[in-house]
Amino acid sequence: MRIATPKLKTILLASIAATSFTGFAAAQTAPATPEAAAPKAAAPEAVAAGSAQDDEGLIIVTASKRAATLQDTPISVAVTTGAVIEQAQVRDLLDLQTLVPSLRVSQLQSSANTNFIIRGFGNGANNPGIEPSVGVFIDGVYRSRSAAQIGDLPNLERVEVLRGPQSTLFGKNASAGIIAIVTREPQFEFGGQAEVSYGNYNAIIARADVTGPITDKIAFSLAGNINKRDGYATDLVTGSEFNERDRWGVRGSLLFRPSDDFKIRFIADYDKLDENCCAVVNVVDGRTGAIVRGLGGRIDSNKLLALSSTTNFDSENKIENFGVSAQADWNVSDFDVTLIGSYRGVRSFTNQDSDFTSADLISANRADTDIDTFTGEARVASNFDGFFNFLLGAYYFNEKIDYRPTLTTGADFRNYANALTGGAFLNVERLLGFPTGTFGRSGQGIFEQYDYRNQAISAFGQGDFAITDQLTFTAGFNYTRDRKDVGANVVSTDVFSGLDLIALGTRIGVPPTLAANPQFNPLLALRPLQFLPPFLNFPNAVEDGKTSDDDLSYTLRLAYKVSENLSTYATYATGFKASSWNLSRDSRPTPANFIPGSPAQVPAPAGSPIRDAGLAVNNLSTGTRFAGPENAEVYEIGLKGQFPGFGFNLAVFQQALEGFQGNIFTGTGFVLANAEKQSTFGFEIDTSFTPIRALNVTASLTYLDPKFDSFTGGSALNPGFTTSPTDLSGQRPAGIPEFSIAVGATYTAAITEAAKMIFHVDFNHESNVAIAQGSNISREVESLNAAVTLALGNGLEVTAWGRNLTDAAYLTTIFPSVVQAGSLSGYRNQPRTYGGSLRYRF
Template identity: 55%
Template sequence: MTLRNLLLGATMLCAATPPAFAFAQDSAPAGDAAAPADTVDTVDYGNDIIVTASKRSQTLQDTPVAVSVTSAADLENSQIRDLIDLQSSVPSLRVGQLQSSANTNFIIRGFGNGANNPGIEPSVGVFIDGVYRSRSAAQIGDLPNVERIEVLRGPQSTLFGKNASAGVISIITRKPQFEFGGSLEASYGNYDAVVIKGDITGPISDTIAFSIGGNYNRRDGYARDLNLDADVNDRNRWGVRGQLLFEPTDALSIRLIGDYDKIDENCCIAGNVVAGPTVAITNALVGGRSVDANNPFSYDVYNNFLSTNLIKNYGGSAQIDYDLGNMALTSITAYREVRADANQDSDFTSADLIGQKSDDTAINTFTQELRLASDFDGPLNFLVGGYYFHEKIDQHSQIYFGDDFRPYGNALIQTASGGALSVPVLEGTLGALEGDPAKYAGSFFRAGDGMDEYYRMKNTAWSIFGTVDFEVTDRLTVTFGGNYTKDKKRFATDVTSTDVFSGIDLDAAAYAPFRNTLLFQGGLAQQVGEVLGLGRSATAGEIGAFAGANPAVFGAISTAVQAFANANQNNPAANPLNPLKAFQFLPPFLNLPNAVEPGKTNDSDFAWSARAAYELTDTVNVYATYATGFKASSVNLSRDSRPLASDLPAILAGGLGTPNLVAGTRFAGPEESEVYEFGLKGQWSVAAVNLAVFKQSIKGFQSNIFTGTGFALANAGKQSTWGVEFDGSVRPVDGLNLTLAVTWLDPKYDSFTGSAFGDISGTKPSGIPELSAAMGATYTARVGNGNRAIFHVDYLYESPTRLVDGLQGFPAGFSDQFKREVNQLNASFTFALNNGLELGVWGRNLTNARYLTTIFPAVAQSGSVSGYPNQPRTYGVTGRFKF
């Protein structure tokens, strides 16, 4: 028995199967025709589909794991270009792209996080050919020759060195072959979209095979910047990937992979969902329209500079598989680098408010996995492994005010004070009270001021993991597994704020006379207005007239108001300058490590699983699983990083405090997940069924909420969901394959008292549809001598759901009115000739359904809400040649 037959999954960290419906197709895709029958990656489209979700050779029916897999044929038929498109085929998976091409969030069964903040490791782990990709920028790409994409649902602990608390996405590309072959694909679509992909594989010698592939993906923007007269939200990415396979003996296999890909595109537009009072100000600043107010689906935007996204992702891996007879040894070594440089007009208006909002991130990752798997004839088998992970993250961020920010700030202060104050008045008054009237002249909201930020983090982790399978009877197998993980992080910040106004303590004793004057003036206007029955504060003219006509009454009112002002000039709750605190956007930053905060975390955990699988009949299996998962602490590498409430007293007592310092989070503690799951799998000659019923929860779920200028990172006490997943297929007639995948979820925050929106315990988490369904039909008709006509259609439905848990600066419940409902229809027709040539037409989101992927408070624009609209309808033609 060769190594490849011994461990079908030994060449990948996790391999699963094509969907249950894959066997119903008439034949394997042409691209697989050259693969030897015993190759581990070969997909059996007969009745016994071979899978290795448990890292052992089993049929789909025998695999007691909740897994969905999208095959190469499905990727082609649905024109799935990247992981964002993948959710249309897997209803338990949600993928969202946020403010840049480097920020993608993956959610399985309602659990997932990690985008926007490089210090947060995702709860959904992504692996490509067995190599863990720790951040989303390293996960997006048009990989050449993808064989299948597998989505494992629920915590994956005992088979993975890198623990994933919510699930795993595993992408498997085809290994080099010892028979010459390859493919070339070219596609053209609307928005002048051009996609070219190709690969070639073959032998170098009897023991060495190679493959090399490349991809190019370019598209004009589907949105229009009317201020800059330019297309935006374009696509421009390319990559190359090479592999060498050494098989000097039947017992030894070495697979070397090297890849490089690059993204250089403009992303991502945000439309105006709610036009708040600041829109009138920005319109006045630009002398026209600054946003397309309340119309996020016009795909017309107004910016004052084009956003940029430059991402480079490259690395290599070496996998060694060695056959020891009745055991197999596997080693996977990998080193990767990601360089992401993004700059965005983050106020999303044509006014030059935010002149620069850039993030330059460097991520270097080294991983090493070693595992040993048995293949004994007896009832007992095992898998044991060790895993090492080392990562270094350096991020340089900058946010600077633009040329319009000073007049914008002046308008905000005038509005908030009812015209009583302005930026020059504030600068002169506060400076005079400090002994120098010119001290702040021209410095409030000055163009070019802002924050210069440096964040660093080093993460070292290791784990020991394994499973034991015991066949109690020919039909009953029990499995136990465990994973002990040790994770250490060290992090540091070097952040400087030059936002002068944000560094002023408006409660300071030096400003008491100013507060006294404002309290007196405001109180007098209010009292006179009440006496006159105006229903508002009196104007200066009305006060003067009242004083002349009623000197005695006015004197009594004036005395009482002055007494109130004297008593409350140092009362923070009555401070008349409090409304101005909302405009202190970028306060001074307390860096760490410092005398109180060491800037490090140290976590450890033992996760385990127990499963019983029983073969009811030769075609029906059932299983029951209990499993736990773990994710270590995540770090808030953003300008909203603030001391924990427990550390703040010691910081202030030690004289380390900075002006306007408040408590927040430096890091969020670990996530601990668990799942109770019951599953049924049935497979017959014309149908297949997979059913899973589960209760899954995560204690300490790491919530990352955008606040308008940064991110608030916090642990939820507990988030849980009941759910049912159904995945079935049927072939009613020869050539026709019908599929249906349905997910029903009932999620809630069992406990979340410290959210960014207060206590939201007992509420339903946002962004998680109660019902998701993916339906598909593929009909393959034989035409002539070996030619095929392939008709494919699929439809994705997601029931209405709230977009966000809340919005900073808005009343509780305000955001509940904004919901997302997805109705997406995709279709394709392909004519495949018997000589390997294929021609086809395709379309995605054919009904041009529109919805917002998420919403957020507009940057520095109180009362306004921005949101990301989904991608509109796309369509095109494709030519493909396989040989």
């Protein structure tokens, strides 16, 4: 039964307002370095479930692009320290969601397609033309696509998850939130660590890093890692294993500190991945299953939670991710100046048997992607003692993407299409006089090439006004100008998909006035097989292939420090994400530019700009080339407390996105469209309890009540497991659980003066939720993880660990099976993993 939301809103808002009777304010400006920060906390600060504090019980974050304690940061931010990530055996960002309940991470059809969602908002996978609504920054550098975010980072200091729009200080497409990953700087004291881990599925992880001085002013760090594992899903036909791990990387950093007031850090990294991913399960074996089996194909039917799949060739996921960056920090009198410049490159190749049967229906679904990204940022922050402090900055972004996907039909497709139509497919070939083998021939398909250029600049700033010693007013802004130039060169060699069945109807005796009517023209029943029609390339005489977006986002905040232990804030903020382009064969002109139809229709289709320019091609339909901008806003009230042995962070919010960019898979392609408005009411609470010094207990709870306020152009699964246009207005978005809970505990037991045992456990739960819009198939997530570490005084540590110890199984995503109407496919979660590791610190 659902919570009575209006009553819950009233109680929560009233309780926060009563507690914060004196007013709300942004945290007072903190000094630029942790050493000069606020006085030491009396108790651990509340962080993400399972997180921990440093030896002094003080968490320093840079969520506001200034160093400040978590208590004095007036933003809803969950912090997970490197120590906790290490204790919890979090291997990549997919596992991070078990510690941060308002964060959801899902991996889709390839290693390069990972989606990050915060408070129910997020997109960005399955199409390189879509930047994510949740921005990922690693050491201050924006990673624009998920393929650039999957490295195994050494010397991890902390991960900050900033919830809600963050466009004011993070100007590039941060309409839903930020994941900021911070690694440790090179040290002027020699040290390092080496670790080797072995687990089930022959999982081997080896990593090492070393840091130390080169001179008294230059320090270095160098790290490398290998992450290998057999697949946990088996192909029942080929015997291959899906969902393996095969990745490695190196990373070097150089710190030049000529004085206490100036430093430059250089970072260079390279990661490589070559994996067979990702296994697809058959959720529903529909009416096409018998035809597949009649062709000699195999389907592991109706096994929605199976660790098995059926294909006729292995998937390929080859990714190279590399880059360099430099950050200079300079303290000049009362000002801190920061300059950051970076280059990132991604080279990826993917190929998949996307019909997910052992029949050769789809012979290749491959894509080559080259991404080159340049960024630059400059900012200055004041450190005045008086009434006013500020931060001003500018940001530059330049990205080039060359994307070359290909989809071709296999050797069995011709006979499959014929069986699907009861023999009509080949009868039409003979009837119309085409040579035998023209329709559905192996190797026919669509060959695409997209050229994408994006330039963006932002100017941002924030001012803090200390009205009293306790009350601070903050105002921030960000002006962004984003320009995109996109071109497409797409060729379809699928002869049947290019036929004008209306015009051909007249050749078999259908009167011209009735040729567009399926009741009189039997050829129109074959239209579902025309899923690779000719493409209208752009730019053209009507469509210029350009978008130009300008936006001014802003933040207004009041923060009040009630006491040394209690602070509160109230925020109104807006956010922005620029237009995203549909770089796929489903990119189509808008209805304003084109009216679908055949020239053979009687009466003929009315004029339209594309028809008037003579650009119309057979079977051209309408849709979108791009989705317009997202505009976010949030009303948020927060309360942060820090007391002896106990700390908490509470946020209550009403958040909305106008123009949310939805990317819906239809079974043959993707529909990119804007939801007019999607909103969420919710609250988040993170707590940390230390009853004794040796024990830290954490608990986090997120409640979300989202809805599509208006989404007239939405899509949903229908009873036949195909996707059809649906007005989703008033509905709850699928995949967003009402409650998410994360609890954890870490206990340290002294064995001797030098040796200790560290016990860690964490549990993550998500309430039952529909997986896809229009579907009655749901999931409920439960994940229990634990680790036990023996730390000896000589730097040696031995750990036994396990993740998803109860072996809970559920589907993460479902979608219509490719070219198999009536069937449903999906991805399931990772099964139980366990193992041991040996680490030596020096």
